[in-house]
Amino acid sequence: MHRIKAALAATTILAGATAAAATDLEVTHWWTSGGEAAAVAVFADAFNAAGHNWVDGAIAGGGNARPIIISRISGGDPMGATQLNTGRDAEDLVKAGLMTDLTELAEKEDWANIIRPAKLLDACKYEGRIYCVPVNIHSFQWMWVNRGVYEDNGMAVPTNWDEFAGSADKLREAGIIPLAVGGEPWQINGMAGVFTVALGGTELYRAIQVDKSPEAAASPEMTRVFEAVAAARNMVDDGFVGRAWNDAANMVITGKAGAQIMGDWAQGEFSVAGLTAGKEYDCLPGLGVFPVLDTGGDAFYFPKPADDNAEIVAAQLEMASLLVSKQVQVDFNLKKGSLPIRGDIDLAAANDCMKKGLAILENPENILPSGEQSWSSDTQGQFEDLWVEFFNDPDMSAEEAQARYVEIVENAD
Secondary structure (H helix, E strand, O other): OHHHHHHHHHHHHHHOOOOOOOOEEEEEEOOOOHHHHHHHHHHHHHHHHOOOEEEEEEOOOHHHHHHHHHHHHHOOOOOOEEEEEOOOOOHHHHHOOOEOOOHHHHHHOOHHHHEOOHHHHHOOEEOOEEOEEEOOEEOOOEEEEEHHHHHOOOOOOOOOHHHHHHHHHHHHHOOOEEEOOOOOHHHHHHHHHHHHHHHHOHHHHHHHHOOOOHHHHOOHHHHHHHHHHHHHHHHOOHHHOOOOHHHHHHHHHOOOEEEEEOOOOHHHHHHHOOOOEOOOEEEEEHHHOOOOEEOEOEEEEOEOOHHHOHHHHHHHHHHHHHHHOHHHHHHHHHHHOOEOOEOOOOOOOOOHHHHHHHHHHOOHHHEEOOHHHHOOHHHHHHHHHHHHHHHHOOOOOHHHHHHHHHHHHHOOO
8 A cells, every 4th residue: 555655646746747856767778789879868868858867777688687687676676767678578577566557657648549559558567557668669570681782793682581592602702791690599589580470471470479389380381481590501600609689780781791680779770880771771571571570679667666765756657758758759769770659750750661660560460479478588588599509500400490399389388
């Protein structure tokens, strides 16, 4: 009851439009690349302009950051706010009652009608209450192509995966690495998800990700996906193991590599480098085969402060409101390369790739769930381990890897 009263009091403070006092709020996140840093500065500047103090707690790498963030919150040392993926990252923390309830703010600002697709806000709910705020729509379903690499070597710029795969040998002859890959587990797993859609089709993806069908996981269509991932082994350089995603993106930006399969956050790196979509680089949603998006993204959670400090809760609610406000959504997503969670804002400044993404979102049939929304952290980890082992070991056959994949799906939670 004391916590409920504190939260109500904080909401009243927020409704007054003026914070009682400037509040320091430590904010943890893993946005540390050039494009990401430019984007997160938009949030920090907006919060500071509201009279508070954003205390930056950046931790490089989501794989490093998540366990630290979760450990601190569960261990009684909460930060004021934290980025996590939209999905099941914070599921146990919410169930344990460790997150500030945002429901009254969400209802007041009508988040249910301004945030799209609805599944993003649904992922923030537990027992009908809202515990996070989505801030963008991210999708892994993109391939980024350096146009100059092809044009300078007298080659047609590929418009789909098959054309790209057919160009790989000629790229190597020209001294160019066909595919820039970062060997971190989440990168390899994400790339496999892109192949699943592009080569297996949206029905296969939904059957596995939504229905969790072992039969679909064992299908010939999924076999084709494993075979394509095996073929991609021959398109990378020996230095891919452990490479950061933004370093792989830089290989494409500088013309050392022809393309990268990576989420739309890579676009922030192209922007920081001064490259223009449709001119120096192209983007192929769904590898140019199925133009769809698996709509995951980032969300902010607000851990309950020690002693239910009403001043901190008020600052948390004010930050949550700012994160979904129109101008902040425009400014942040233009820097991040992601799509806004609001459908009622002006994105006239959007580049060609963002416009492709916005057009895809107009058709609900084009929207797929992300892995973070479908699987528990444990199951995601099992998929990552398998895909990394398969990609790193040319002696592992597609048949062997697929059999293990089926087992994971059968026992998934």
